[in-house]
Amino acid sequence: MENEEDNIFWVKIDGEKRLATINLVPGNQVYKEKLVKIKDEEFRAWDPFRSKLAAAIMNGLESLPIVRKSRVLYLGVSTGTTASHVSDIVGPSGIVFCVEHASRVARDFLDRVASFRSNIVPILQDARQPKEYFSVYGTVDVVYVDIAQPDQTEIAILNCKTYLKKGGYLMLVIKTRSIDVTQEPAQIIRNEIKKLGPNFEMVQEINLDPYEKDHGMAIARYVG
Ligand code: SAM
Numbered sequence: 001m002e003n004e005e006d007n008i009f010w011v012k013i014d015g016e017k018r019l020a021t022i023n024l025v026p027g028n029q030v031y032k033e034k035l036v037k038i039k040d041e042e043f044r045a046w047d048p049f050r051s052k053l054a055a056a057i058m059n060g061l062e063s064l065p066i067v068r069k070s071r072v073l074y075l076g077v078s079t080g081t082t083a084s085h086v087s088d089i090v091g092p093s094g095i096v097f098c099v100e101h102a103s104r105v106a107r108d109f110l111d112r113v114a115s116f117r118s119n120i121v122p123i124l125q126d127a128r129q130p131k132e133y134f135s136v137y138g139t140v141d142v143v144y145v146d147i148a149q150p151d152q153t154e155i156a157i158l159n160c161k162t163y164l165k166k167g168g169y170l171m172l173v174i175k176t177r178s179i180d181v182t183q184e185p186a187q188i189i190r191n192e193i194k195k196l197g198p199n200f201e202m203v204q205e206i207n208l209d210p211y212e213k214d215h216g217m218a219i220a221r222y223v224g
Helices: 052-058 081-090 103-112 152-163 185-199
Strands: 009-013 016-022 035-038 041-045 071-075 095-100 120-124 140-145 164-175 200-207 215-222
Touching: 009 035, 009 041, 016 052, 016 081, 041 081, 052 081, 052 164, 052 215, 071 081, 071 152, 081 095, 095 103, 103 120, 140 152, 152 164, 152 185, 164 185, 185 200, 185 215
Parallel strands: 071 095, 071 140, 095 120, 140 164
Antiparallel strands: 009 016, 016 041, 035 041, 164 215, 200 215
16 A cells, blocks of 8 residues: 555555545445455545546546645535545545536435535535635635536636635646537547636646546646
8 A cells, every 4th residue: 555645545455556535434335346444444445437636546536635734625526426425535624615507417416426525515506606615715726617617617717706815726627528519529628628717727638538538627827
């Protein structure tokens, strides 16, 4: 096992080196992931075929801006597969504000994830209306966006302007097919990055293939 500074780990599970996080809620599984106990810690395997953030790490993410104690605004949490690992990484002194507008998946997220994790604040709202998130206080270190909407970049910018601290990071999942089916994926990613404009400095762009087809991730620093 190798201890990474940013609170993500590589552990041997069934003879295979797997990405993992330390389980904030020992014994609790979120998506039937493997749990392994090593010394006093329980690790949760993090599946890159189920989580785009894990896919980005597998595909060479240079530096993960989400670390212990981070404050994260997560848009499009769905049933919480990725958010649960973000909750493990930031630990008990961090906080993850989780926005989801579909009440059916939000219910599942509450039952399976948020109700067990004290560092998660669920927010049932439309990400197009960030001023309506009454439970977000102060600024955040990272805005993570995975909402698969044609105007996802505009929504991301609006949320950053409302909550991201200067020098903080935007992590934007770009679902290339949800924007324009007639354009080349690489071109779509470039166009979305261009839309971020002068308030952001590009840090890295990552293709998530083969874990997630037709997806990329852009990481940018908010210069305000
Ligand atoms: N991030 C999740 C994960 O890795 O486990 C998967 C997210 S899924 C691709 C996209 C989610 O964004 C859906 O659950 C959808 O309901 C939500 N969503 C789409 N548009 C939204 C909006 N305007 N406001 C809030 N949530 C939205």
